[in-house]
Amino acid sequence: xxxxxxxxxxxxxxxxxxxxxxxxxxxxxxxxxxxxxxxxxxxxxxxxxxxxxxxxxxxxxxxxxxxxxxxxxxxxxxxxxxxxxxxxxxxxxxxxxxxxxxxxxxxxxxxxxxxxxxxxxxxxxxxxxxxxxxxxxxxxxxxxxxxxxxxxxxxxxxxxxxxxxxxxxxxxxxxxxxxxxxxxxxxxxxxxxxxxxxxxxxxxxxxxxxxxxxxxxxxxxxxxxxxxxxxxxxxxxxxxxxxxxxxxxxxxxxxxxxxxxxxxxxxxxxxxxxxxxxxxxxxxxxxxxxxxxxxxxxxxxxxxxxxxxxxxxxxxxxxxxxxxxxxxxxxxxxxxxxxxxxxxxxxxxxxxxxxxxxxxxxxxxxxxxxxxxxxxxxxxxxxxxxxxxxxxxxxxxxxxxxxxxxxxxxxxxxxxxxxxxxxxxxxxxxxxxxxxxxxxxxxxxxxxxxxxxxxxxxxxxxxxxxxxxxxxxxxxxxxxxxxxxxxxxxxxxxxxxxx
Amino acid sequence: xxxxxxxxxxxxxxxxxxxxxxxxxxxxxxxxxxxxxxxxxxxxxxxxxxxxxxxxxxxxxxxxxxxxxxxxxxxxxxxxxxxxxxxxxxxxxxxxxxxxxxxxxxxxxxxxxxxxxxxxxxxxxxxxxxxxxxxxxxxxxxxxxxxxxxxxxxxxxxxxxxxxxxxxxxxxxxxxxxxxxxxxxxxxxxxxxxxxxxxxxxxxxxxxxxxxxxxxxxxxxxxxxxxxxxxxxxxxxxxxxxxxxxxxxxxxxxxxxxxxxxxxxxxxxxxxxxxxxxxxxxxxxxxxxxxxxxxxxxxxxxxxxxxxxx
Numbered sequence: 001x002x003x004x005x006x007x008x009x010x011x012x013x014x015x016x017x018x019x020x021x022x023x024x025x026x027x028x029x030x031x032x033x034x035x036x037x038x039x040x041x042x043x044x045x046x047x048x049x050x051x052x053x054x055x056x057x058x059x060x061x062x063x064x065x066x067x068x069x070x071x072x073x074x075x076x077x078x079x080x081x082x083x084x085x086x087x088x089x090x091x092x093x094x095x096x097x098x099x100x101x102x103x104x105x106x107x108x109x110x111x112x113x114x115x116x117x118x119x120x121x122x123x124x125x126x127x128x129x130x131x132x133x134x135x136x137x138x139x140x141x142x143x144x145x146x147x148x149x150x151x152x153x154x155x156x157x158x159x160x161x162x163x164x165x166x167x168x169x170x171x172x173x174x175x176x177x178x179x180x181x182x183x184x185x186x187x188x189x190x191x192x193x194x195x196x197x198x199x200x201x202x203x204x205x206x207x208x209x210x211x212x213x214x215x216x217x218x219x220x221x222x223x224x225x226x227x228x229x230x231x232x233x234x235x236x237x238x239x240x241x242x243x244x245x246x247x248x249x250x251x252x253x254x255x256x257x258x259x260x261x262x263x264x265x266x267x268x269x270x271x272x273x274x275x276x277x278x279x280x281x282x283x284x285x286x287x288x289x290x291x292x293x294x295x296x297x298x299x300x301x302x303x304x305x306x307x308x309x310x311x312x313x314x315x316x317x318x319x320x321x322x323x324x325x326x327x328x329x330x331x332x333x334x335x336x337x338x339x340x341x342x343x344x345x346x347x348x349x350x351x352x353x354x355x356x357x358x359x360x361x362x363x364x365x366x367x368x369x370x371x372x373x374x375x376x377x378x379x380x381x382x383x384x385x386x387x388x389x390x391x392x393x394x395x396x397x398x399x400x401x402x403x404x405x406x407x408x409x410x411x412x413x414x415x416x417x418x419x420x421x422x423x424x425x426x427x428x429x430x431x432x433x434x435x436x437x438x439x440x441x442x443x444x445x446x447x448x449x450x451x452x453x454x455x456x457x458x459x460x461x462x463x464x465x466x467x468x469x470x471x472x473x474x475x476x477x478x479x480x481x482x483x484x485x486x487x488x489x490x491x492x493x494x495x496x497x498x499x
Numbered sequence: 500x501x502x503x504x505x506x507x508x509x510x511x512x513x514x515x516x517x518x519x520x521x522x523x524x525x526x527x528x529x530x531x532x533x534x535x536x537x538x539x540x541x542x543x544x545x546x547x548x549x550x551x552x553x554x555x556x557x558x559x560x561x562x563x564x565x566x567x568x569x570x571x572x573x574x575x576x577x578x579x580x581x582x583x584x585x586x587x588x589x590x591x592x593x594x595x596x597x598x599x600x601x602x603x604x605x606x607x608x609x610x611x612x613x614x615x616x617x618x619x620x621x622x623x624x625x626x627x628x629x630x631x632x633x634x635x636x637x638x639x640x641x642x643x644x645x646x647x648x649x650x651x652x653x654x655x656x657x658x659x660x661x662x663x664x665x666x667x668x669x670x671x672x673x674x675x676x677x678x679x680x681x682x683x684x685x686x687x688x689x690x691x692x693x694x695x696x697x698x699x700x701x702x703x704x705x706x707x708x709x710x711x712x713x714x715x716x717x718x719x720x721x722x723x724x725x726x727x728x729x730x731x732x733x734x735x736x737x738x739x740x741x742x743x744x745x746x747x748x749x750x751x752x753x754x755x756x757x758x759x760x761x762x763x764x765x766x767x768x769x770x771x772x773x774x775x776x777x778x779x780x781x782x783x784x785x786x787x788x789x790x791x792x793x794x795x796x797x798x799x800x801x802x803x804x805x806x807x808x809x
Contacts, residue, residue, distance in 0.1 A: 074683035077683060089678035092799060093799060102664075102667055102682065
């Protein structure tokens with residue numbers, strides 16, 4: 001049976017922010033709809049309203065012309081609206097089966113039978129009796145999808161589903177979504193990734209600042225047109241001049257980097273050797289979970305490995321801790337902005353003070369020099385165009401893009417010689433990504449070096465002078481980026497070999 | 500003193516009796532904590548249970564009413580905690596501490612007129628079997644109904660958490676209240692129920708002290724057992740069976756070191772008194788070393804305030 005979902009004049013206002021401003025949209029089954037917008041455009045608010053998590057101040061939702069009262073998630077479930085959240089709504093310490101059975105109305109035996117049917121139909125396979133925390137992000141998402149499928153949904157909403165997936169997992173997801181769509185499930189796909197919209201979806205609605213600004217067929221759109229609609233202004237195309245710097249000094253040199261861990265969740269690193277020249281960007285590609293985490297922690301000094309030699313500016317620094325390395329003018333931007341780079345509960349200026357140097361005089365005789373830190377923070381906020389000038393704001397209220405700008409600003413304002421960043425644009429929208437990319441290129445132009453560990457091949461090709469691929473803890477040979485193509489990277493990232 | 504076999508039987512029987520309040524309170528608190536609520540008011544709820552049980556016994560002369568009343572008083576005082584932490588979103592730790600202080604003070608005030616009144620004999624079950632079977636008799640028979648209940652409780656709790664739908668819901672709420680709420684589970688209601696259940700068990704644990712174990716009212720008679728129960732839950736890594744083991748070890752060494760003191764071992768008394776605490780922690784840490792299991796049993800959201808998005 002065809003499904004018809006209509007949203008009519010939905011508004012939701014939070015103090016100081018209009019999340020949804022009179023939003024009206026219409027969806028019909030048999031198609032995949034994209035809801036596109038930058039972070040903070042109001043997409044998530046809209047889907048939270050559709051799934052009954054929050055209720056709108058105004059407006060109505062109609063399913064097959066029936067006015068839905070969505071005042072709790074139960075109402076959405078009853079009306080066969082399924083939702084896969086961006087931050088998984090799973091119980092990490094419970095087993096997969098327990099997660100699935102918690103809201104099922106049947107006995108365990110018949111539930112198992114039904115789950116296995118779904119497994120067969122869509123080619124899934126997950127051990128039902130392991131705790132969810134042992135699963136990969138892709139598997140967790142499958143558990144969420146199965147939970148929706150068990151209730152035979154009419155509408156399936158996916159909120160930024162690929163932000164945590166590898167490319168392989170993304171492909172698998174798209175195949176499944178197309179299958180669901182063929183079976184008559186109406187799919188609403190929320191994202192800020194333009195390519196996904198074009199490759200997966202039939203129709204696209206673009207949201208900006210709480211309003212729907214355009215609805216169109218994806219076949220009439222291109223990446224650039226969508227990007228401009230989403231950001232509301234023309235985006236400058238950035239391209240890097242490759243540094244032809246054969247004769248420059250090596251500023252950073254790693255030899256015999258080995259790492260062995262008993263923890264099954266960590267990856268061992270096997271004999272990594274590489275060097276970075278002055279003004280160069282070394283890209284390290286790879287699918288997440290191939291040792292990038294461990295590599296970053298070793299380079300930043302969080303993990304000290306024996307027998308490794310790290311030479312930085314002609315000094316051996318392998319035994320130094322992160323603070324000491326920073327004093328030697330290294331800077332770091334970890335992958336996880338919330339838990340590794342900044343303390344979300346602290347105010348902006350307090351987070352800035354965390355990265356203190358002897359030279360910055362943030363502390364005097366054991367006392368905090370608040371004025372100095374605040375002045376310094378204000379400078380960062382304005383220099384790096386963070387979208388606030390209130391240094392008293394708690395960092396958790398910054399959007400991902402602004403937080404990343406703050407972190408980069410904090411790291412760069414001391415003019416480091418080497419910046420090591422890991423997925424610096426993870427989960428950010430186009431505008432913020434552009435800004436960060438420009439910043440990283442600027443660093444290289446100023447003859448400072450960067451190591452860019454990233455899972456985004458496009459970003460690596462855009463920014464790196466030389467690229468290596470990490471696979472299962474081993475590093476491929478380092479290639480000049482003009483010789484690298486996305487296909488070559490793909491082969492290496494999957495464990496294949498070229499030449 | 501002869502260490503004959505029947506003496507050992509009696510000794511084990513008394514060890515069991517001394518661990519009952521710990522088992523009851525810890526099992527109740529375990530359910531509360533499994534739902535993600537950290538209630539540090541165990542000591543306060545126990546002492547309120549102790550005085551209200553004793554007072555009701557004196558006033559009504561009915562032990563059944565006294566027992567039920569002590570549990571109800573535990574429920575009422577935990578309701579204060581529930582209202583503050585779940586409805587007014589106060590900090591769990593501070594509220595729990597306040598509850599303990601409040602409970603100790605209130606019980607002392609209520610108990611003024613009950614000091615020195617002798618208690619009543621609590622009926623014991625199978626008393627004839629206790630005498631007739633050597634060794635096993637004093638262990639298995641001749642106890643109050645509360646003791647039998649207490650020893651069944653960890654197993655029931657384990658079954659509830661692992662095998663029943665409701666137990667699954669409690670664990671889910673303790674793991675991630677946001678996810679649970681998004682799945683349509685009424686997190687606040689589940690947490691209220693777990694808090695009240697914990698209160699009832701603590702009330703019963705207190706009544707066991709004032710009605711059965713040492714049948715009289717003495718000010719501050721719980722003497723820190725609530726804190727031990729709290730520690731047991733944590734060191735037993737939220738596993739009901741390990742709580743039982745921990746409570747028995749604690750009770751056992753408490754009784755044994757008393758005997759050792761009486762015999763006059765050449766070990767400082769202070770060390771002997773500290774021994775139960777030390778040994779319980781060591782044993783529980785050793786039996787719960789598996790870090791993977793700890794992670795799976797620990798309620799991830801323990802002590803965190805949950806509020807529903809609107």
